[in-house]
Amino acid sequence: MKSAPWWKEATIYQIYPRSFFDSNGDGEGDLPGVTSQLDYVKSLGVDAIWLSPFYTSPNKDGGYDVANPRDVDPRFGNLEDAKELIAQAHKRNLRVIADIVPNHFSDQHEWFQAALKAGRGSKERERFHFYDANEDGTPPNNWISLFGGPSWTQVADGQFYLHLFDSSQPDLNWENPEVNADFEKTLRFWIDLGVDGFRIDVAHGLIKEDVLTNHSDPQGLSNALRLDVAMDSEVRNALLLTVPYFDRQGVHEIYRKWRKLFDSYVGREIMAVAEAWVHPPVNATRYVRADELHQVFNFDLLTAEFDSKVLFDVVERSISLNATVNALPTWALSNHDSPRVASRIGEEQARALALFVFGLPGSAYVFAGQELGLPDGQLQDSDRQDPTFLRTNGQIKGRDGARVPLPWSGNTTPFGFSTGKPWLPISQCWRDLTVESELADPKSSLHLYRNALELRKEFLVGAGGIAWLESSQHGAKNDSLLSYSRGSITVVMNLSDSAKECDASGKLIIVSGGTVDARDGKKVIPARSTAWFLA
Known part of the structure; x- marks a missing residue:
């Protein structure tokens, strides 16, 4: 029997290189720094790493303003460092996904x-x-x-x-065959160097239509397309239906060509995941049709409330829609463009939601630091570097809070990240959130993630679909429990502020927080926590 592709239900760890680990004391993370911490990454139980851009760039937008997509920026090292990182990752059976940016170049290109x-x-x-x-x-x-x-x-x-983004990022014209040819050259360059897949930035944005036509509400539309701007969901969705430059039909022709390129590497299983913020949600499934890309990001959990009906709807819709094209969903609670989940919904809730999501079919994406329960970093406005903050004169704080470097060890900032001054300051209040500190605490978020991902591999990868338990069938607004079974595992999440009884049977194998008690033959799930039971 042929085994499933490696990416089908992988856990993929996103590394923002500038904030991961600094090997040379200049205050910025780099590729040798990533290589030096691959044993830590492997110990988490993940299957792959996704590297945010490390290409030659003036760094006006965190490396997403690419001046040369086929070389490494000196701040991160050089091509030999990239080759060594890939080799060392493969030595540990970790796949490597590179981030590519086809919507625009840097104005320095x-x-x-x-x-x-x-x-x-x-x-x-x-x-x-x-x-x-x-x-x-x-x-x-x-x-x-x-x-x-x-x-x-x-x-x-x-x-x-x-330029749909910063003025230093001119949009490319994908109607031009030279653009197509150049990006195919870039894809082959990195595949030949050893990468196993790509995350495609702004995958839905390559084709523009009606360029000389005004939009009826340009500011509203701009806000609707941002994850870090609060907006009523119905208003956001109505605006997304009017986007004149995203999710045009022509992007799919591009990805059909790319899929043929990927498949030409016989035996390599090269994959690609699309960053495609589209509406209505069914449009996302078009990116993962059999002859296009392999995965598309599901952004719903990056903004979802900690609410049973909301989460039921997100999960049910994602699974059902992807099934129509014989694909599995992706799940992400945080990334480099959105507030960290611990800040957005709370630390206990973030742990509960992670454990709930790790039981679901599909691939799970974990943003570096999420496993530590890191909140957004505390920054003064004078620290901020995001072009969003600068272009809005501070009205929108931007994404720097999610990009603060990781704390590794010691009792004082910068907690082993660098021997120099970090490019963004690390708050002293993260003292108990370092890797070193959490390794010593069996109840830490780090241990929860490690244990959960080990159990996920043992019991759930390849286990098929889910069956909602009776209390979750309708995802009623006032329900405090959300539960499903999958394979031999029953997953129960208590979203309320008090302990709740449930009918789950089996042996408790993990809980996100607190202690699961028994009462009159029922399990009692602690407040704001998720538990797994093995039949």
Whole structure:
């Protein structure tokens, strides 16, 4: 019997290299730093690492402004360091996923510099979205950058170029065959170097339509597309239906070509996961049709309340929709673009939700530091570097809080991350959240993650679908318990602030917090906790 592809139900650990571990004392994490901590990563029980960008970049947007996608930025090391990292990861049976950024380049990329020099109507400018100003001198349309401010910047000869993000990130024109060819070259470069897959940044954004047409509510739409802006879900969804530059049909033709490229590496099982923020949710399934990509991120849990009905709906919808294209969901509670889950819903709730999610079918993505229960870092405005903060004049705080470097050891900041000054400050209040401290505490979040991922591999990977238990069938708003069975495991989450009885049978094998008691033949689940029972 043929085994399932490695990525089908993998646990993938996202590393933001700049914040993981600093090997040379310059205050910034680097690739040798990642390599030096691979034993720690392996000990978590994960199957793969996903590396946020480490390519040549002026770092205006945390490396997502790529100036050369086929080289390593000196702040992170060099290509030999990348090869060594990949080799050492493979030696530990860890797969490596690289982050690629096909929507835009840095304005320092040689192509964009050539476009500035070449002028109107040149083939160099056709690689990007250059347009003349309107007759009154204004930009070609009223679109607003997702980072705040206009999405157009004027160059010396009067033309404007499109940038859906920072002005240092000009959008590429994917109608241009040179762009397609260059990215296929980039994909092959990293596959040949040994990577096992790709996370595709802004996967839904490559094709633009109606570029010269104004949007009826550009600011509202810009806010709706941001994970860190609070907005009523119905309002957000209504705005997402009107996006003129995301989730266009043409992106799927690109990914069909990429899938053929991936599949041409016989025996390698190269995979790709799409960052595709789309609406309605059914549109996400189009990215994982049999001839396209392998996974698409499910962002619902990054914003979901700790509420039984909300979580029931998210899980049920994700499983059901993916099943229509014979795919499995992905689950993520945090990433580098969103508030950390412990800050968003609370520490106990975050532990409970993680254990609940680890039982589900599909792949689980864990953002480095999540296993420690890290909250968002405490930052002064003077510390912040996110272009979102800068472009909105501080109205939106941005994503720096989730990107504060990891605490490793010792009793004083920067807790072993660096011998120098960290690029973002690490609060002294993280003293009890270091890897060293949590390794010594059997009740720590770190031990919970390790134990849960070990049990997940032993009992749940390949165990098939879930069956909601009776109390969860309708996900009623006032229900305090959410529970399902899968294989030999029953998972019960108590979302209330008091202990609750349940009918779960079997032996308790893990609980996210507190103690599970027995009362009149029933199990008593502690407040804000999840328990697994083995039949």
